Amino acid sequence: MKPAPFAYAAPRSVEEVVALLAEHGDQAKLLAGGQSLVPMLNFRLARPEVLIDLNRVPGLDGIRLDGGLLRIGAMTRQSTLERHAEVLARCPLLPAALHFIGHPPIRHRGTVGGSLAHADPAAELPAVLACLGGEVVAQSRRGERVIPAAELFVGLMTTALQPDEVMTEVRMRLPAPGAGWAVLEVARRHGDFALVGVVALLELGGEGAIREARLALFSVGPTPVRARAAEEALAGRRPTAEEFQRAAALVEEALDPDSDLHASAEYRREVGGVLARRALTQALARIPGREAR
Amino acid sequence: MSQRPERMHRVRLRVNGQAREGVVEARKSLADFLREDLDLTGTHLGCEHGVCGACTVWLDGAPVRSCLLLAVQADGAEVMTVEGLAPAGGLHPLQEAFWEHHGLQCGFCTPGILLSAYAFLREHPAPTEGEIREMLAGHLCRCTGYEHIVEAIRAAAEAGAGAVPPGSA
Numbered sequence: 001m002k003p004a005p006f007a008y009a010a011p012r013s014v015e016e017v018v019a020l021l022a023e024h025g026d027q028a029k030l031l032a033g034g035q036s037l038v039p040m041l042n043f044r045l046a047r048p049e050v051l052i053d054l055n056r057v058p059g060l061d062g063i064r065l066d067g068g069l070l071r072i073g074a075m076t077r078q079s080t081l082e083r084h085a086e087v088l089a090r091c092p093l094l095p096a097a098l099h100f101i102g103h104p105p106i107r108h109r110g111t112v113g114g115s116l117a118h119a120d121p122a123a124e125l126p127a128v129l130a131c132l133g134g135e136v137v138a139q140s141r142r143g144e145r146v147i148p149a150a151e152l153f154v155g156l157m158t159t160a161l162q163p164d165e166v167m168t169e170v171r172m173r174l175p176a177p178g179a180g181w182a183v184l185e186v187a188r189r190h191g192d193f194a195l196v197g198v199v200a201l202l203e204l205g206g207e208g209a210i211r212e213a214r215l216a217l218f219s220v221g222p223t224p225v226r227a228r229a230a231e232e233a234l235a236g237r238r239p240t241a242e243e244f245q246r247a248a249a250l251v252e253e254a255l256d257p258d259s260d261l262h263a264s265a266e267y268r269r270e271v272g273g274v275l276a277r278r279a280l281t282q283a284l285a286r287i288p289g290r291e292a293r
Numbered sequence: 294m295s296q297r298p299e300r301m302h303r304v305r306l307r308v309n310g311q312a313r314e315g316v317v318e319a320r321k322s323l324a325d326f327l328r329e330d331l332d333l334t335g336t337h338l339g340c341e342h343g344v345c346g347a348c349t350v351w352l353d354g355a356p357v358r359s360c361l362l363l364a365v366q367a368d369g370a371e372v373m374t375v376e377g378l379a380p381a382g383g384l385h386p387l388q389e390a391f392w393e394h395h396g397l398q399c400g401f402c403t404p405g406i407l408l409s410a411y412a413f414l415r416e417h418p419a420p421t422e423g424e425i426r427e428m429l430a431g432h433l434c435r436c437t438g439y440e441h442i443v444e445a446i447r448a449a450a451e452a453g454a455g456a457v458p459p460g461s462a
Contacts, residue, residue: 001341001342002320002322002325002341003320004320005300005318005319005320006300006319006320007298007299007300007319008298008299008300008302008319008363008365009296009297009298009299010296010365010366011296012296016296020296020298024298034361034362034363034366035343035358035361038322038342038343038360038361038362038363039341039342039343039361041320042322042341042342042360043342050298051298051319052298053363053365053366055366079355102343102431103346103409103428103430103431104355104356104409104412104413104428104431105346105349105355105356105357105358105409105431106343106358106431108352108355108356108357109357109358109361109362189430190427190430191430191431192430
């Protein structure tokens with residue numbers, strides 16, 4: 001339960017970070033908030049030769065609203081984002097999702113970029129990124145590149161980030177003003193990993209029909225799952241309980257989760273459908289003017 | 294700290310208001326540094342992967358898991374442990390409430406709960422039972438069944454314990 005020996009460096013600039021990554025490559029691990037990596041070190045599931053600590057690199061944190069884009073420094077603490085007044089006002093689903101991550105002492109250290117790079121299938125932030133759409137910025141000695149949300153998550157705890165790259169920024173698209181939203185999950189206790197979770201966005205058009213519905217589920221596969229068939233079926237329809245029920249059935253049909261110690265595949269599929277229906281109902285109730293129905 | 298990766302590091306920090314230092318292996322957790330190098334054994338280590346909450350301390354004014362932080366990362370930081378909560382020879386009002394309401398049996402989980410609860414009470418001076426229980430979800434206690442811990446924290450809130458600075462009665 002103690003890490004194997006490693007060498008540690010605390011670089012003071014992104015240039016130093018990418019130089020260390022270029023030198024040590026896949027022998028090195030980047031340390032962000034450490035709330036997932038350090039347990040893996042303690043269990044010796046990860047045994048890097050070199051640990052490169054990002055916590056002393058200035059300029060990697062910060063939150064900016066830039067037109068329709070929310071720009072978050074990769075090292076921004078989850079607790080900082082959770083309490084950010086403008087984010088609460090413009091994108092309340094993000095603080096709601098963050099609230100599900102562990103407990104306050106975890107979120108005081110845990111970072112936005114770290115959670116996305118770790119890409120745990122039961123984690124909330126990858127599903128938020130998949131739902132909102134957006135991109136992350138990665139830097140290496142080869143230069144800077146932008147990875148869209150849809151290309152970031154490639155498999156179980158695997159992202160498109162290369163061993164010589166460091167994530168510097170996360171960009172999420174802000175929902176349209178007046179869009180409804182919901183973040184729901186089922187876990188054994190608050191702060192435990194989700195057995196099934198869903199992030200939903202619902203936007204109505206002028207006639208009260210659904211302009212766009214987005215559903216991202218997590219803990220139902222190796223990566224976050226966008227329920228495309230349900231989203232397409234909802235577009236243009238009226239937001240009724242029957243339509244939501246139909247969408248829930250499509251979600252259930254589309255899911256192909258694994259069984260594990262915590263929940264069977266059958267349970268996850270069924271709960272995925274139920275949570276999708278509840279999330280759509282809750283999202284609708286959050287649209288101004290729809291509260292009372 | 295240089296940017297060359299090294300296995301040994303000098304750490305200088307403040308713990309409970311006092312300047313402390315040591316030389317540590319990079320892999321040493323802050324929890325082990327506090328216990329083994331600084332002889333502050335009030336910080337307990339349970340699971341060593343961030344789940345049980347026993348090792349919770351304050352780092353620069355906020356509660357963190359000291360098993361998930363390397364000692365070298367705390368270089369230059371201000372740390373508070375349970376030893377810093379109590380005044381010399383006495384108890385902080387939060388600790389008084391735990392004593393009064395039987396908020397502990399074996400006491401293993403207590404230091405971590407006290408440090409989380411203290412931060413919690415500063416932000417929630419009049420918490421609901423639901424809020425108290427959600428905060429406690431981050432701490433495992435295998436003795437009490439939590440009922441008396443909830444009561445102790447509620448009583449501490451009523452006594453205004455969150456507003457009493459560390460080290461005062």
